[in-house]
Amino acid sequence: xxxxxxxxxHHRALRPALIAAARALLDEGGPEAVxxxxxxxxxxxxxxxTYRHFRDKDALLAAVAAEGFREFGAALAAGQSAxxxxxxxxxxxxxxxxxxxxxxxxMFSPLLAAQAADPDLxxxxxxxxxxxxxxxxxxxxxxxxxxIEATTLIxxxxxxxxxxxxxxxxxxxxxxxxFKRAMLARPPGAGPATA
Amino acid sequence: xxxxxxxxxHHRALRPALIAAARALLDEGGPEAVxxxxxxxxxxxxxxxTYRHFRDKDALLAAVAAEGFREFGAALAAGQSAxxxxxxxxxxxxxxxxxxxxxxxxMFSPLLAAQAADPDLxxxxxxxxxxxxxxxxxxxxxxxxxxIEATTLIxxxxxxxxxxxxxxxxxxxxxxxxFKRAMLARPPGAGPATA
DNA sequence: GGCATGATGTTATCGATGTCAACTTCGAAT
DNA sequence: ATTCGAAGTTGACATCGATAACATCATGCC
Numbered sequence: 001x002x003x004x005x006x007x008x009x010h011h012r013a014l015r016p017a018l019i020a021a022a023r024a025l026l027d028e029g030g031p032e033a034v035x036x037x038x039x040x041x042x043x044x045x046x047x048x049x050t051y052r053h054f055r056d057k058d059a060l061l062a063a064v065a066a067e068g069f070r071e072f073g074a075a076l077a078a079g080q081s082a083x084x085x086x087x088x089x090x091x092x093x094x095x096x097x098x099x100x101x102x103x104x105x106x107m108f109s110p111l112l113a114a115q116a117a118d119p120d121l122x123x124x125x126x127x128x129x130x131x132x133x134x135x136x137x138x139x140x141x142x143x144x145x146x147x148i149e150a151t152t153l154i155x156x157x158x159x160x161x162x163x164x165x166x167x168x169x170x171x172x173x174x175x176x177x178x179f180k181r182a183m184l185a186r187p188p189g190a191g192p193a194t195a
Numbered sequence: 196x197x198x199x200x201x202x203x204x205h206h207r208a209l210r211p212a213l214i215a216a217a218r219a220l221l222d223e224g225g226p227e228a229v230x231x232x233x234x235x236x237x238x239x240x241x242x243x244x245t246y247r248h249f250r251d252k253d254a255l256l257a258a259v260a261a262e263g264f265r266e267f268g269a270a271l272a273a274g275q276s277a278x279x280x281x282x283x284x285x286x287x288x289x290x291x292x293x294x295x296x297x298x299x300x301x302m303f304s305p306l307l308a309a310q311a312a313d314p315d316l317x318x319x320x321x322x323x324x325x326x327x328x329x330x331x332x333x334x335x336x337x338x339x340x341x342x343i344e345a346t347t348l349i350x351x352x353x354x355x356x357x358x359x360x361x362x363x364x365x366x367x368x369x370x371x372x373x374f375k376r377a378m379l380a381r382p383p384g385a386g387p388a389t390a
Numbered sequence: 391g392g393c394a395t396g397a398t399g400t401t402a403t404c405g406a407t408g409t410c411a412a413c414t415t416c417g418a419a420t
Numbered sequence: 421a422t423t424c425g426a427a428g429t430t431g432a433c434a435t436c437g438a439t440a441a442c443a444t445c446a447t448g449c450c
Contacts, residue, residue: 036408049428057408110225113364150377153370158349161356169308175348182345231437244399252437
């Protein structure tokens with residue numbers, strides 16, 4: 001009971017508790033719904049207590065996003081072990097976005113680009129992105145031509161674009177299924193389905 | 196001087212003026228920087244005057260976004276008249292996003308999906324999206340296979356994903372140039388660059 | 391032409407948010 | 421045991437979106 005016998009004044013694990021609370025808000029109502037005061041309220045602490053652990057609201061969001069990027073990387077790595085590693089990773093990308101829409105939106109929020117100074121966040125993000133590039137490397141020349149750079153760019157753009165279009169409500173969720181099927185129908189190295 | 200000899204009490208053109216002000220804010224600081232009060236302040240009117248013309252803040256944003264979608268449609272149509280209409284439209288898509296980042300982000304904000312009840316907004320958005328589909332139709336079977344649905348989905352996802360990755364600061368702006376070049380190198384109907 | 395009436399703006403206010411400054415409490419090292 | 425810094429608290433401020441009640445003007449009707 002190291003967490004429960006706290007002295008009611010000193011929480012002793014406020015930082016992770018705030019991150020968890022912020023994350024719950026994120027899951028419930030998207031990035032807009034995350035608030036410093038509300039997170040503090042849920043943890044049972046005064047609003048300003050948060051400033052002992054985070055410089056400001058954005059720093060809290062950055063911590064949440066860093067967690068997200070770590071899970072994202074794990075999901076991508078897992079998807080890679082499918083029969084078709086290239087399509088498997090793409091499907092994992094899309095599945096992650098649809099399964100954790102709030103987190104995905106936060107992770108790719110322009111707000112987070114401004115938070116690039118946070119080493120924890122950039123490390124987690126870079127690690128996840130490195131997986132994408134590595135996969136493109138291993139699969140190049142892929143279905144889009146020989147250049148590794150181009151393969152990464154195009155494949156990444158495709159899965160990312162589809163994810164966002166669905167999340168933003170432009171395309172229906174079914175579109176994701178059709179997309180994943182199309183990916184599987186065109187294994188890396190295969191030409192266009194001319195027949 | 197029909198606009199300047201207003202009676203200082205009745206503005207007589209508040210609605211378009213507020214839209215213009217909101218748009219200026221959007222260009223300056225992105226969607227987050229748009230505020231009802233600030234827009235009213237710039238127009239020289241009291242904050243609550245806005246509620247005579249917009250149900251709430253989201254309605255104002257929807258009006259701005261509708262304008263954006265009309266310009267977006269015009270840009271896409273113009274791009275279509277390039278030597279390669281398919282790649283031309285794709286380039287126009289990306290160029291619009293990079294030229295008007297705040298507007299683009301607003302247009303594809305999940306906030307706007309919730310505002311789908313606005314007929315002006317949905318009409319403008321649908322018109323722009325119809326252009327994409329029509330182009331895919333005219334170019335199918337394109338570089339990705341015969342299905343029109345799939346061609347639309349894949350091409351749209353590609354240009355949209357790249358645009359967002361650049362806007363969100365994940366990819367450098369130069370990536371857009373390389374991307375557009377790759378599009379041109381693979382005209383519709385062409386197979387993969389196996390050589 | 392004078393006047394009622396509705397559209398358009400205003401003032402006052404509310405609840406909520408992020409943030410700062412000053413104060414309090416507690417745990418641990420000397 | 422005392423002290424000292426870390427962790428939380430109270431109180432306050434500026435700002436925001438939104439509502440209610442009031443003021444002003446422009447216009448159509450007689």
